[in-house]
Amino acid sequence: MNWTIAPEPVDSPVAASLWRAYYTEVSDRWYLLHEGRRTEPAELERGIAARTGAELAPPTGRLLVARYDGEPAGSAGVRLLDPATAELTRVFLYERMRGRGGAALLVAAAEEAARSLGADRMILDTRTDLVEARALYARLGYTETEPHNDDVYAEHWFRKDLTRQDLIRQDLS
Secondary structure, X not given: OOEEEEEOOOOOHHHHHHHHHHHHHHHHXXXXXXXXXXXXXXXXXXXXXXXXXXXXXXXXEEEEEEEEOOEEEEEEEEEEEXXXXXXXXXXXXXXXXXXXXXXXXXXXXXXXXXXXXXXXXXXXXXXXXXXXXXXXHHHOOOEXXXXXXXXXXXXXXXXXXXXXXXXXXXXXX
């Protein structure tokens, strides 16, 4: 397999590049859908500056970077919301890296990171227009739930019991 996934400092150049690509894509998709335009450069810079990813730093968070043949390809973040609940965020792959199984590997690595932080459940939110993300989460065993936050961009909320997955994994070994 050509994929590797490892923790990355939230302030590294690789993390900054992946965050910029992620934010540009999700912002452009939202503006194209709702206003028929791409994100203006000043809006993009304000959005990136406002959400630095500091909440993904240890000891209560992890930023994971996926590399394909050594090249940065994507990221996923995990942060503890309380001792038992972790939030999955910023799941992203560069478009050229999609379709190679990296997203499922990133989510699995994020689940392991959440377990290592002590969480027994993972939650996340996403938007209606991010149909690929919603399909991925459903395929990986996440179930849609009632809202768990009031984020203005959140339209779908998901949850997964991480302890049940441990039991299933043990049964298969």
